[in-house]
Amino acid sequence: MAGLSRRALARQLEAIEDFSEPAVELEQYLTPPELAAHLCHLAGLQGDLEGQVLDLGTGTGMLAIAASLAGADRVAGIDVDSGALELARRNERTVLMDVDGSSDGETPAIEWLRGDVTRHPFSITEATVVSNPPFGAQRGNRHADKEFLETASAIASVSYTIHNEGSQEFVESFAADAGGEVTHAFRAAFPIAKRFEFHTAAQETLEAEVFRIEWARG
Numbered sequence: 001m002a003g004l005s006r007r008a009l010a011r012q013l014e015a016i017e018d019f020s021e022p023a024v025e026l027e028q029y030l031t032p033p034e035l036a037a038h039l040c041h042l043a044g045l046q047g048d049l050e051g052q053v054l055d056l057g058t059g060t061g062m063l064a065i066a067a068s069l070a071g072a073d074r075v076a077g078i079d080v081d082s083g084a085l086e087l088a089r090r091n092e093r094t095v096l097m098d099v100d101g102s103s104d105g106e107t108p109a110i111e112w113l114r115g116d117v118t119r120h121p122f123s124i125t126e127a128t129v130v131s132n133p134p135f136g137a138q139r140g141n142r143h144a145d146k147e148f149l150e151t152a153s154a155i156a157s158v159s160y161t162i163h164n165e166g167s168q169e170f171v172e173s174f175a176a177d178a179g180g181e182v183t184h185a186f187r188a189a190f191p192i193a194k195r196f197e198f199h200t201a202a203q204e205t206l207e208a209e210v211f212r213i214e215w216a217r218g
Contacts, residue, residue: 004069010037012069016062016091023081027134027144031062031162035188039063039130039160039210040070042184046212048128048158054078056117056131056148061088063130064110065095072128076111078120085112118147122155125217129159146174149213153178158214162190165207179216186210 004012013033040063043049049072055064058077065088068075079085089112096107115121117133133148145163149171152159163171165187172182190208 006037006041010034015095031132036062036066040066044070052127054127054129059084061091078113078115080116117151126157127155129156132162135164160212163209167209171211175213180213182211184212
């Protein structure tokens with residue numbers, strides 16, 4: 001299936017269902033459809049969707065589904081939360097049926113795996129990773145995004161990850177230490193609806209930063 005345009009991709013992703021009871025300790029937030037479309041459209045333009053694509057900490061399945069719609073050959077999403085995977089499967093059925101008119105249309109099925117990203121089951125080294133890792137805002141989650149980058153550096157030839165504002169120096173330093181290089185970086189709005197008791201506004205918009213990293217191999 002040919003990849004959708006960025007605008008068409010974002011429209012399709014708007015049908016993705018959010019968490020009904022998000023887990024605060026897992027920092028479960030819906031990746032904005034426009035941001036997911038931007039990230040995966042860029043990955044398609046860079047030729048990064050031709051092999052195995054892995055969505056680490058897939059949550060609602062937003063990035064995995066976006067990658068599939070953008071033209072990825074093979075997509076898998078992994079998450080530690082079984083409830084999130086049930087939601088991701090439901091979102092896959094909803095969105096792909098909207099595109100193809102049936103649940104077994106031209107878009108390849110996504111493989112959903114339960115597992116801990118930091119102790120992943122993958123034995124590959126040439127995947128494309130897409131991920132919206134926890135920003136590390138909650139107690140006990142500090143440096144959570146670093147753990148996701150460590151996994152990406154081990155299994156990917158290229159990765160696209162979303163981070164909190166002010167992460168560029170950290171991400172560039174981590175990539176360099178691991179033999180990688182940040183090739184693209186851009187800022188993006190990350191709206192978050194009021195979901196938890198500690199949220200004081202109906203909606204807050206964070207400034208996120210997205211990085212494409214090429215990881216050295218061989």
